[in-house]
Amino acid sequence: MKMYYSRESGDLRLNYVLFILVSYLFYNPTDSGAVQLTTSNMDTMLASNELVMINFYADWCRFSNLLGPIFDEAADKVSAEFPEPGRVVLGKVDCDKEGSLASRFHISKYPTLKVIRNGLPAKKEYRGQRSAEALLAFIQKQMVDPVKELASMEDPLLTENAKKRIIIGYFDTKDGKDYDAFRRTATNLKDDCLFLVGLGESFSRYHPRDTAIITFRPPSSTGEEGDSFKGDITSVDALSAWAGALCVPIVREITFENAEELTEEGLPFLILFHSPDDTKSVAAFNQIVNKELLGEKQNVNFLTADGARFAHPLHHLGKSQSDLPLVAIDSFRHMYLFPHPASRMEEPGLLKSFLQDLYSGKLHREFHYGPDTTHHHAAPIQIGMADNQVKGATSPPESTFKKLAPSKNRYTLLRDEL
Template sequence: MAAAHRALVACALIFHLFYNPTDSGAVQLTQSNLDMTLASNELVFINFYAEWCRFSNILQPIFDDAADKVASLFPDQGRVVMGKVDCDKENTIATRFHISKYPTLKVIRNGQPTKREFRGQRSVDAFADFVKKQLEDPIKEFNSLNELAELDSAKRTIVGYFDRRDMPEYNIFRRVATSLKEDCQFYVGFGEVTAQMHPPGHPIIVFRADKSRSNDKDVTFMGNLNNFDEAHIWVQEKCVPLVREITFENAEELTEEGLPFLILFHSPDDTTIIKKYNDLVTNELLSEKQSINFLTADGKKFEHPLHHLGKSLSDLPLIAIDSFRHMYLFPDIKEMDKPGKLKQFLQDLYSGKLHREFHYGPETPSVEAHQDSNSVEKKTTSPPESTFRKLAPSKNRYTLLRDEL
């Protein structure tokens, strides 16, 4: 009996060491232990690297030291693991996670990959602080309905009204909030605080639009709050807008999506034009969302692209396309809401017309235009080069696979 007990203890110890290694540094993840590690931890922070990559080698000791610090800060099993994947040896894993550059740092929450990579400072303290923030409760509790009137109207918000914290629906809500906390702010109330907002035993969640940027209406989730996938899809659709604000923090991520930008440059306090642009894109350009990224940009923060277009803050608002090769200016923003005008601007990009006209002048069917063989040379111009292309993944920070292979 004692021998059997010892054997059972030994097996349990081996299992624990295999999936929760105690060696210093990040956990080496392979096909044999990856899925179990992802399934048994709330947060897994992974460094995808290649041994031949110079930037991977620079990062490796820093990431390992950070893993040791994180392990000391969060010693409880199941909270967090910092792992690493040798992409040459584990090519299947690299393909599964769509690795396109080395090193890539990805976060997996509750077994689900997050949309965004880690793109912050690469230091031990920065990694540890990032993990701390990731493990914070994504949902803030309100104790009075009056508090909801004071929420930041510039942010998209999901509000939950529940009877109790121990309801299974709240567990689903928390998982959804954990996955999408970068896209929305999440609030919740319990018991008597929310009793007037929902029937007893039937919790609800409500989307509140970013009033300062859009004219979207508040909407109540009508699906099954016990179904994670259903709730997650609905919240994601509400929290990730069709028109996004570009910042220096998300520019690399947006650029890496590979779609040209249609950008509204606006004054910082001009919310009217932002709402108008949002409505126009939603009502007339929705069919183009697979081909173009619809963005707004604070013209004061992004003065450099304006200068490339020959414009300044006094010329705002204006609309431009950045194709990652050149920038093209929409001729007259006063015509943006004329039916088909902005859509034609996009079609002229796809057809190459914008590029041709910048080099050879406006296309014209007139006979006279073709009679003068020098007319083309006289009209030849050069469009401004893309400035947002420079915000793409840096060759001084990554080894880009498309350049290496």
């Protein structure tokens, strides 16, 4: 077979081949790695996806450079696992180029991994293992439906979780904007409340046909009253605001699981240590805090702690489980014991005076130099002479809860954190 060649057609073919080669080298049919987020696309990305995990980094940061390729690999794995649009995206922000985004999300160390659910930042940063597999496993866990279905109102889910804060939704079916809003609200607050749903004819007596009802059931130990949502049941924002106020009470229980999150808030702890089966003192503590100390919630975290699980702080205070219940302050520098039996915490003014003595420095001063001669709000714990050897001076117990704060060994800290 004869082949005909002309210079003109040869040039055209050469140009075509070069075009194909360049296109092959620079064209990527799929966007791989984490999505680069900027001020121009951040809000759209957050509004159009159920969950967004963001790596806030700086190119000059060694830890950021180590995490970068791992995070990109995890993004590819997540995209393959959840290919549906609008579900989950892994993004990254160059904080040197996007300083306004770094400020908006209160970034103080690099790299920081934040999770945004339905447009709302999660309270905890990701601090798990930094591997692509671990990040994928974390995302998989986040995407599990947090709503558990009830079989009846005698379901063990209710009886076995009587001490938890529970949101119950009654729906005809799961098909509809009302249930979708309920589910998305649950993903935002699943760490704070147990979300349950009653579906179909078995629960028709608890709500009118074609009308969903959502209620709050408080823990049996707090003495709180239940409540029902009265707003737009299809609005995630309205439902999340209502449920959030009930799921995150002013008095919270500290556990080893949430201690890191609580320490990061940077506020001193006013803690009631109680026996595991002691509901009476927990209810009394809740009552006095809500009655007298609401104005202090910007200055202190009000917590209850299982004295059996947190025996170590008790030991630092010179106490044991046989001394429960008792009240103490952890300032993240020292621990101070309430100078009265816990049974007296309901007396008007006593707990508030205890907090005022912390703010004024009186608790610290009395621990070092003995009690003031004019007032005796805080009784020092005699555990050894201070280094100045002043008569009556003591060394206060060191904070134990600050040791539960996150390690700083994997971050580059900004100047305001040093």
